[in-house]
Amino acid sequence: MKKSLLALAVLGAFAGAASAQSSVTIYGLVDLAVTKGNGGTAINPGANGPSEAYIMKQSSSSRLGFRGNEDMGGGLSAQFQLEQRFTPDDGVQSTPLYGGRSFVQFTHSAAGSIYMGREYGPEFWPAVKTDPFGWDGVGQISALQYSGYSTVLNGASSVRTSNTGGYRGKFGPVSAQLAVSLGEGSATAGRVVGGNIEYAAGPIYGGVGVSRITDGTNDGHQLVNIGGAYDFGVVRPIAYFARGKVGAAGNTTTQTWMLALTAPIGPGKLKAAYARHDPNTASGANNDNISKIGLGYDYSLSKRSNVYVDYGRATGQAAGTTNNQAVAVGMKHVF
Numbered sequence: 001m002k003k004s005l006l007a008l009a010v011l012g013a014f015a016g017a018a019s020a021q022s023s024v025t026i027y028g029l030v031d032l033a034v035t036k037g038n039g040g041t042a043i044n045p046g047a048n049g050p051s052e053a054y055i056m057k058q059s060s061s062s063r064l065g066f067r068g069n070e071d072m073g074g075g076l077s078a079q080f081q082l083e084q085r086f087t088p089d090d091g092v093q094s095t096p097l098y099g100g101r102s103f104v105q106f107t108h109s110a111a112g113s114i115y116m117g118r119e120y121g122p123e124f125w126p127a128v129k130t131d132p133f134g135w136d137g138v139g140q141i142s143a144l145q146y147s148g149y150s151t152v153l154n155g156a157s158s159v160r161t162s163n164t165g166g167y168r169g170k171f172g173p174v175s176a177q178l179a180v181s182l183g184e185g186s187a188t189a190g191r192v193v194g195g196n197i198e199y200a201a202g203p204i205y206g207g208v209g210v211s212r213i214t215d216g217t218n219d220g221h222q223l224v225n226i227g228g229a230y231d232f233g234v235v236r237p238i239a240y241f242a243r244g245k246v247g248a249a250g251n252t253t254t255q256t257w258m259l260a261l262t263a264p265i266g267p268g269k270l271k272a273a274y275a276r277h278d279p280n281t282a283s284g285a286n287n288d289n290i291s292k293i294g295l296g297y298d299y300s301l302s303k304r305s306n307v308y309v310d311y312g313r314a315t316g317q318a319a320g321t322t323n324n325q326a327v328a329v330g331m332k333h334v335f
Helices: 002-020 124-128 142-146
Strands: 022-037 054-057 063-073 076-087 101-108 112-120 160-171 174-182 191-201 204-214 222-230 236-246 252-265 268-278 290-300 305-316 324-334
Touching: 124 142, 124 191, 124 204, 124 222, 124 236, 142 222, 142 236, 142 252, 142 268
Parallel strands: none
Antiparallel strands: 022 054, 022 063, 022 324, 063 076, 076 101, 101 112, 112 160, 160 174, 174 191, 191 204, 204 222, 222 236, 236 252, 252 268, 268 290, 290 305, 305 324
């Protein structure tokens, strides 16, 4: 009897140790702001378009997600992530259900990770990490950073691709990612191929990304981008440049450059950016450039909650275009 009890105790200890090696985390973000635009016609990412109404909307995309990790020993582990998006002002769930992220991944501590599912394209990271607004709100540069390039294959958004297989690894301060998104539904069975290399150590960040579409319709569409920043403590200056190929067979070259900064002020952070986008149309016309100024301040109430004020103003040179500007006052909670 004593031996049986001892065996059960030992097995229980092992079971407890095994279960402790696995974890599932529930996380999320809820963000809402009251925004007001002037109804101008210039392209202004994150703003209210031609509407002059007061609009309640999110700046950061509100989300509910699940992350899991299992340590299998010997440097091997498995992960998954499922993330759904929604609009908290009306409670409407985005489609697809896990359109934010949805992948399974196997990792070796030395060699890196292999993943499959729906995930951000590698070229997205140098762009979002050099936008002081993080692609959020009326001040964001976002779409201009993609120089008119959009991964339209298989209904993908401009930052994520479905049916994707990829690799990512980190080697000291250097990380790299490669990904291929299969066309599947495309009649020509095309794909999106992308990659990046990033360096992050101390105050320094630098990243280079590339992406190219081959699907029979958008062949030749591609993007190359590069961004960098240096944190001096009192200010973090940022620079970014992107060059895209769009149009039939990628015959139209577009480019965007941006200068920006963030700076700690009091309990919060100042954000400022200026960007210029040159569509450089196939006809050679050069009178439809877009410029944008973004200004904002995040006031931290705690590590998880903050309030903010953002402003974005865009001007366009195309005939008949009027300046578009918008302001947002909002709050965000991360859990």
